[in-house]
Amino acid sequence: MLRLTAGRVGGLLSRRTVAAFSFGSARMASRGHDVTEQADMSLPMYCDRLDTPLPDRPYRETLSPADKSLKQKEKGPWNNLSKEEKLALYRMTFNMTYAEMKRPSSEWKTVLGGIFFFIGFTGLIVLWQRFYVYPPHPRTLDDEWQSMQVKRMLDMRVNPVEGFSAQWDYEKGQWK
Amino acid sequence: MTMSLTKPAMRGLLAKRLRFHLPIAFGLSLIAAIAFKYAVTEPRNKAYADFYKQYDATKEFNAMKEAGIFESVRPSGE
Numbered sequence: 633m634l635r636l637t638a639g640r641v642g643g644l645l646s647r648r649t650v651a652a653f654s655f656g657s658a659r660m661a662s663r664g665h666d667v668t669e670q671a672d673m674s675l676p677m678y679c680d681r682l683d684t685p686l687p688d689r690p691y692r693e694t695l696s697p698a699d700k701s702l703k704q705k706e707k708g709p710w711n712n713l714s715k716e717e718k719l720a721l722y723r724m725t726f727n728m729t730y731a732e733m734k735r736p737s738s739e740w741k742t743v744l745g746g747i748f749f750f751i752g753f754t755g756l757i758v759l760w761q762r763f764y765v766y767p768p769h770p771r772t773l774d775d776e777w778q779s780m781q782v783k784r785m786l787d788m789r790v791n792p793v794e795g796f797s798a799q800w801d802y803e804k805g806q807w808k
Numbered sequence: 809m810t811m812s813l814t815k816p817a818m819r820g821l822l823a824k825r826l827r828f829h830l831p832i833a834f835g836l837s838l839i840a841a842i843a844f845k846y847a848v849t850e851p852r853n854k855a856y857a858d859f860y861k862q863y864d865a866t867k868e869f870n871a872m873k874e875a876g877i878f879e880s881v882r883p884s885g886e
Contacts, residue, residue: 787872788877793859794852
């Protein structure tokens with residue numbers, strides 16, 4: 633009920649307001665809101681994809697009379713076609729060749745640069761945190777406490793066969 | 809092109825792959841297990857055997873007691 637046809641309202645309102653009121657059509661190109669026309673997604677579409685060698689429809693459907701005559705010639709033996717004609721026929725059916733689709737780009741430089749930049753930025757944030765966020769160290773991380781801890785572990789003979797205490801020479805009182 | 813291409817294999821692709829890769833897989837796993845046994849478990853067992861060959865439990869206990877780590881028995885000084 634909200635949908636007012638352009639014709640009915642056109643007489644009463646200005647052209648600008650009509651555009652705002654017609655919801656159904658996306659063809660606002662003449663108004664300057666959208667620049668491109670929307671493709672009809674319910675029909676077969678063309679795509680340049682590496683994993684789809686034969687798209688649903690040829691690239692160019694509307695052919696000029698010269699193209700149409702070439703298509704007729706295509707129905708005969710292909711040895712009669714010249715190299716340029718074969719290329720023209722290819723470009724009628726396909727937009728890009730596989731080589732063109734696979735062409736390398738410099739995107740990786742941007743990606744890598746962005747990665748490094750944000751890692752660096754994160755580093756700055758972590759540095760700021762170290763000074764403004766972290767609470768003081770617990771006393772168990774002091775060197776003095778750590779050495780008392782090591783002494784106690786050696787007294788207890790922690791892992792005496794292959795592990796911790798095995799590295800300590802009990803006769804000489806030093807690490808092996 | 810007037811000649812026709814040979815028809816590719818349509819069936820038995822997995823069986824063919826397994827025939828080739830399964831013996832290799834079993835072989836490599838066996839080698840890995842044997843290597844682990846002789847590189848890791850044998851030295852470890854030997855280390856434990858050697859440790860306990862010369863182990864004097866009483867001496868170790870007294871050393872630990874004197875270090876003062878036990879709660880049930882204190883060093884001889886206290």
